[in-house]
Amino acid sequence: MANPLSPLVFLKLGGSLITDKQRPYTPRLDVLRRLAEQIAVARQENPTLRLVVGHGAGSFGHVPAKRYGTRQGVHTPQEWLGFAEVWKEAATLNRLVVDALLEAKLPIISLPPCAAVTADDGRVAVWELYPLRAALQAGLLPLIFGDVIFDRRRGGTILSTEDLFEHLARHLRPQRILLAGIEEGVWRDFPHCTELVREITPADIEAGRLQLGGSQAPDVTGGMESKVRQSLALVQAIPELEILIFNGEKPDAIRQALAGENIGTRLHA
Template identity: 50%
Template sequence: MNDLIFLKLGGSLLTDKTQTEALRGDVLARLAAEIAAARAAAPGLRLVLGHGSGSFGHVAAARHGTRQGVKNAEQWRGFAAVSDAASRLNRHVVGALLAGGVPAISLQPSASAQVADGRISQLALEPLAAALAAGLVPVVFGDVAFDSVRGGTIISTEEIMDYLAHALQPRWLLLAGETAGVLDQDGQIIPTITRATLPDVLPALGGSRGIDVTGGMIAKVTAMLDLADARPGLAVRIFSGLEPGLLTRLLIDPALPLGTRLA
């Protein structure tokens, strides 16, 4: 069995997305400790970690309109500023992981991504595979990218993990956010969402709190169902990263019926 797990720490979990560059340092430190605890309890665990840009990259990207395209000198300066903001949060995340005992290494997507009209056509896999083979935890993140059609754009963490999943074939993708799962209109957790039930739950998904240039919950759920359709052996789970201990439990046993499973 492939023991590889993809874990995404949402930008709204790590930062306050209603303020500019507001890191939730206490949450980040606890999550790093929970990842370390899971690795200690399950020595065979192989993990690829991704994180959103939260109030770092999303605020800058919205200001400059980077997702839609980059053409003139002012937009290219904005492109560079968005890259800098996203990387600042990444340094916080990797620093916290290392301080917590997780041997994390950052792999910046913009350094190797080839993108055409917002779709990733190529991303370097060799460094990521080498990191896993060395027992490290590679960390990717939502980033800017050069785009053959748009000039420049933004590639989300989900889009990056979608591309990587086709090559690396993880058995689980765990999405840690602020909420206990995908909630219905009464605020109750929806245990499972399938392609067939998606139309019924769409009215409940709404938008994201704070600024999210990559589409919010509707885009995330739809993208994850697309990924599950394309990779029949992959299961996706959305859960709360704010509940202490939950991340450790799910990394050890992702099949626990917690949060929302997308199938």
């Protein structure tokens, strides 16, 4: 049973990291296995670590989501068919992630957001968190993912892992949120990518010291600029929180981040 006072960390395995975003429905199984092994090592090094894992939809869910415009709203029979297709692809990738983590002897338990979350105009309105809290208390690793969600105004929508983490963070108060993708972090000069920004605060944006760029992989839920703005809003709301955006492809990067090291770009209040 986990100690509720132990450090809590949220880790997202980005869709660009665990799938080939340029090739539809293509998982990167070798990468998934390597990431799972690093998480297992980090937990061996720090058995008290409490961890919520999330993953993106990558080249699975984003394909039908873009075709049907699911994030913007779901109303017609054709759009509801698309909603179901996005659900299927997100669930398919989720099963691959579960398999990889269980193979590494990690006590993972998937908690599909579609069945637990209600949205209102693209934001979490209701989420019964008892199962997730109980999983953490039992020493399990709750796994969530970007998923289709029933929405009071839009009919249906998609919430990204970052959207879900934002809501969870306000209720569970993690020390860190780790966003692992294929970028080194946030580039000052994207797409040239020669100058990495090591640290970002809300004041940097307000003072105009940083112009936000994009990322290599297409993403129907917003991409890098959206990720940074959402993260900065969250660290303003939770000043003790820090968020890392980093390259999960690098050997040992996941373990380092879980061990508390600062890699990639660090966002804080």
